[in-house]
């Protein structure tokens with residue numbers, strides 16, 4: 415399994431009353447699997463992605479990425495996990511301001527040792543960034559920045575891609591095309607995609623759908 419989540423819980427103890435954000439969450443993803451994570455605002459979707467990325471710590475339960483339990487990882491180990499195994503497309507695109515589009519796209523792939531200029535080139539064309547390669551992030555629109563973040567994640571060919579509303583800033587036609595590219599690229603590289611989305615239209619294009627409600631997973635409908 416690329417991802418195995420068992421009885422995961424997350425509580426925030428910050429305020430007067432602890433907030434239980436995730437409770438008893440369990441599911442698995444195999445290589446190349448694509449899963450839409452749905453649920454109302456505040457149901458815990460982003461929290462779940464942050465835990466899997468090692469950006470936050472679970473209160474209980476276990477997360478295994480490619481068979482390795484990451485729950486007790488140090489910050490250094492988590493950083494290595496993101497470099498080597500997990501690609502991220504988050505709502506803040508986290509592009510590097512001092513690098514142009516071409517270097518931003520290559521950045522994660524280079525760090526992971528998986529940079530392939532032909533693959534990066536193919537992605538650049540398919541995602542429509544060819545004319546913007548020498549620009550810096552500040553000169554791009556929100557939608558263009560989002561496409562750079564997506565191309566950067568796909569270029570690295572990670573085994574697991576975590577995407578938080580990856581096409582949220584794009585118009586419907588572009589969003590459809592970009593999701594199609596993500597699915598096609600992921601199939602080519604056997605990357606599993608865990609994608610948070612508020613769009614039922616986009617969720618329907620993933621192989622599986624899970625809904626979080628107040629921190630727990632509702633029963634998974636049979637896959638089609």
Ligand SMILES: Nc1ncnc2c1ncn2[C@@H]1O[C@H](COP(=O)(O)OP(=O)(O)OP(=O)(O)O)[C@@H](O)[C@H]1O
Nearest residue numbers: 426428433435453454455456457458459460461462
């Ligand atoms: N640091 C924190 N301290 C306390 N509560 C927090 C913290 N971070 C998140 N929460 C709470 O956890 C809950 C889940 O938040 P999360 O961002 O995971 O939801 P979401 O499903 O991704 O929502 P949205 O669809 O609006 O992005 C919310 O009620 C939020 O207020």
